[in-house]
Amino acid sequence: MKKFILSTLAITIILFLFGGLAQMFPWGIPSTQVITAQSGEQTEAFQAPQEIKMDPGSLTTEKFDEVMVGKISTLTTDKSFSWIISAPIARYDAGTYFVLELLTQFMVAVFLTVLLFLSRQMPLSKRVLIMLIAAIAVVSSIIGQQLNWWAMPAIYGLGVGINLMISWTIAYYISAKWIIRREH
Numbered sequence: 001m002k003k004f005i006l007s008t009l010a011i012t013i014i015l016f017l018f019g020g021l022a023q024m025f026p027w028g029i030p031s032t033q034v035i036t037a038q039s040g041e042q043t044e045a046f047q048a049p050q051e052i053k054m055d056p057g058s059l060t061t062e063k064f065d066e067v068m069v070g071k072i073s074t075l076t077t078d079k080s081f082s083w084i085i086s087a088p089i090a091r092y093d094a095g096t097y098f099v100l101e102l103l104t105q106f107m108v109a110v111f112l113t114v115l116l117f118l119s120r121q122m123p124l125s126k127r128v129l130i131m132l133i134a135a136i137a138v139v140s141s142i143i144g145q146q147l148n149w150w151a152m153p154a155i156y157g158l159g160v161g162i163n164l165m166i167s168w169t170i171a172y173y174i175s176a177k178w179i180i181r182r183e184h
Contacts, residue, residue, distance in 0.1 A: 004113055007179045011109035011171040016102055018167035027159020083150050112172055116180040124176055131172045135165045 023029050035052045067073070068086035075082040112131065119127040139161035146152040176182075 003180050004117070007113040007116060007175040008106065008109045010179060011112050011175055012102065012106045014171040014174065015105040015108060015167050018163070018170065019101065019105065022159075022163040022167070025159060025163070027155045027162075031153065031156045031159070081151075108168075109171070112168065113175065113180070116172065116175055120180055120183045122182065124173075124182060127176050127182075128169065128173055132165065132169055135168045139164055 033052065037055065065086075068084060069088055071086060073084045073086065075084055115131060115134065116127070119130055122130075143152075143157045143161040147154060147157045
């Protein structure tokens with residue numbers, strides 16, 4: 001049980017830290033377009049150097065917020081089809097975000113640790129290969145669908161997929177090499 005807890009904690013920390021670092025990669029935050037159209041004081045959490053400021057009535061209206069907030073929607077114009085996920089500004093609290101991100105990485109760490117225990121009879125290279133195949137399956141399933149269905153920009157989607165494969169491999173390898181080692 002001690003190894004399970006240690007592995008889960010180590011993997012959680014590695015995934016969380018790598019996830020934060022990866023936001024600075026070219027396909028992370030720098031790849032997003034930041035547009036604001038606020039009539040009141042600007043929300044500091046969304047300020048960015050590349051921000052495009054628009055007049056409040058030019059992009060959003062009260063009706064937009066009334067119809068879109070808290071939902072997943074599609075918007076069709078004469079020239080585009082958009083998927084829009086809209087949430088109240090109050091939802092974007094940095095503390096809550098980090099706690100939920102940590103919880104997400106903890107859940108991944110639990111599953112990777114279970115995989116480590118299930119594969120502990122195998123050589124290290126085979127264990128890492130099995131995990132990498134699982135990571136590729138996850139990326140193919142989730143990111144592949146988002147690239148197709150959501151028309152996610154390729155630089156962002158492929159970058160997120162690469163980040164997942166690299167971070168899982170690093171975390172898994174460290175745990176397999178030093179915590180949940182091969183049993184002979």
